Amino acid sequence: MQLFGTQEIRNNQFYMGGVSMEELKETYGTPLYVMDEQALTENMRLFQESFRHERLDTEVIYASKAFMNRAMVRLLKDSGLSLDVVSGGELYTAAKEDFPRERIYFHGNNKSPEEIAYALKEGIGTFIVDHELEFQRIALLLKGDRRPQRILLRVNPGIEAHTHEYISTTKNDSKFGLSIFDEATADFIKKMASDRRFDFRGLHCHIGSQIFEEESFLKAAKTMVEYMRTLSEKGVQVRELNLGGGFGVHYVQGDEPLNLNKLFEKLLAQLYTLLEKENLLPVKIMIEPGRAITATAGITLYEVGSVKKTFGGMHYVFVDGSMADHIRTALYDARYTAKLTGRMMDPQSDTFRVTGKACESGDILVKEVRLPLPRPGELLAVFSTGAYHYSMASNYNRLTKPPVVFVKDGGSRLVVRRETYEDLIRNDL
Template identity: 45%
Template sequence: MHLYGTSGVNERGHLEIGGVDTIELIEQFGTPLYVYDVELIRERARGFKRTFEELGIPAQVAYASKAFSSIAMIQLADQEGLSLDVVSAGELYTAIKADFPTERIHFHGNNKSEEELHMALDHKIGCIVVDNFSELVLLEEICTNREQKVKILLRVTPGIEAHTHDYILTGQEDSKFGFDLINGQAEDALRQALQSEWLEVLGLHCHIGSQIFQTTGFLLAARKIIGKLDSWHGSIGYQPKVLNLGGGFGIRYTQEDDPLPASQYVEEIVREVQNLVADTDLQMPEIWIEPGRSLVGDAGVTLYKVGSEKQVPNVRKYIAVDGGMSDNIRPALYEAKYDAILANRPLDPVEETVSIAGKCCESGDMLIWDLPLPKAGRGDVLAVFCTGAYGYSMSNNYNRIPRPAVVFVENGEARLVIKRETFEDLISLDLALQEAAVTNKE
């Protein structure tokens, strides 16, 4: 049994997180329930920041809020002095409602609407990461009409394929994201942006993928980008202020995963950039990174109640829980793997191997295959670890299942930070047939 952060087994023999008994949590808040270990999130954030400080490198550590966005989470990021990466008007709106300093917000996305760009400019956010030529033209037009300057990064694809799932590869040449560094698109975009009196090009951004366990891809990306920047410095005199190497740092979901410490990712990236810059006429840029999963992933645990079971003779035993792909779609989407224990009996000996099924009406709604557990039955509580990233943020109402509540635990206290959806919430936007507006065709 591998426990994370402040998790442990208390005197009642229950799983405890942040000094709070998980069984007491479900008695108060119900199941399924997302539980976040706040102390672990703080520890992760401080680890990234501390490493940059010890290396003496100006930096921004921006929380990639797509991993998990809520008002309380954004406020926690602010408390820890992080910047913020948003990818939609909804994430930006959440940050604004959380009173997050807008000058520390970076706006990403491959298809920002005109309304989203106006919203970003209205709130004077710190940086817009421009993803393609059509956005570059649109942003220039909007800024010209508004007579408003904005700082930008140009997102580039350096042609790096990180060792990760195909769906979460983003740095290779054939990607929907960014200007290609190899075929000349990135240079064309830079020249175009530098001609604008309203766009201040801080530097370049890249993101090579997610759940990455090695530094090799980051270092190779840095080499390719610094090489191009050195060339551009000679040809057009461009000196970048910022190099953003994205995020994607892996975490340990199961025993098969072997991630590096956050400090090692940062140290190796910084040393490589320093060495590369030393061989050029470039000045050392400020380094930005964008951890999301590595800040909140292993800080999250989802609690479920066990319900029905099914034995397939000589094949497997299924145990169903009261959630599934509606609160964690990653196993169905990415074949993601998780580990879990019985929160009410974590020290009981393993007696059988079972597969954990969700309750959605889909054969693919399987959370965990072949999980060793004590003999479990109706009413037991299953704790699935490392669900803090892309659990709630990708949750849905398939089969009209309400989304779970979210609780933060720290120092023996529990705070409800997102209420559980109700059935009334589910139908709150519905219109009865007689109420629906009718449009008559001419």
């Protein structure tokens, strides 16, 4: 199997950040989200160093929906990355760590008046406007003599990316943004650009997630520049172009993520050539990685409860987690790699389905994985769970959410505590 960051095998045992999984179990229990702190910071640095061009201003904005808590915000703050938030709760988390407001971008297709008012009060840098009614809502909540509010408009360039339909975001019927093929979109942009209460900076697009095709990103960039030329002919200057994220990561054998250094070199070179040719410079170019920073930096650690083979021939491994802490298999039919952390190199005896304790037939964590015959009490790690696992965790079946631990240099630290039964009823009346 492929190892990432500080992951290693010592004497048939799995380690991450120099820490054994047995040590983590003894200290924190299971289920447990484990994040490689060094890998997180190195991935942030990779994006900062790779997404650069000698003649273009660039910015890397972390998509916080992938994985967010106060410890993660502190890492991002120190790294110099900017931050994308999509809710009042994400903004509140960033504000509690005094994340620089000018580096915060507020996304979402249905920001509530309360969220908009809160963001304005906090003085966030930029709203990503989704549609005209939202623009009007923001305008109504602007108060007093203040600087013009920076905004971008999310648009849909209609690029087909080969990914799961639930995470493809630029189909013509997508709920996000406005189509560049609708003439009314350009009229709306002219309206925003002429409103002195706002500082219209430009455009945002995002073609989907978990994309392995270089051509999808290059085509999106070319299409957006063509639309910028159309807007320029109508008298609107685009000064910022945000191309979103979607950079695919490794989950299982056969996944082939793009070489980001090569992708960004080609992407930025293409953009500069096109922008110069169309006399559209200067333009800042932005991207929004989330999964690509956190996914392979995380694992989820479980304890095996039992093994069962059904009359129909299905060989199950039951663990002490569930779809409540690992929803992506049920939600997206996502695939994962799993290993018994104490027998990493042992011969595989059979194909197993890893399932949890939720009262659902669809409570599947890993559909198929080759393992040695698991024994009750052994530890099983599911890999590449650093994105959208902690973020999507729920209390279904009144299960408590696992804690989050950062590991680094042979040590570990708790950054999110394990929920208790008392936490489950805290808001009950």
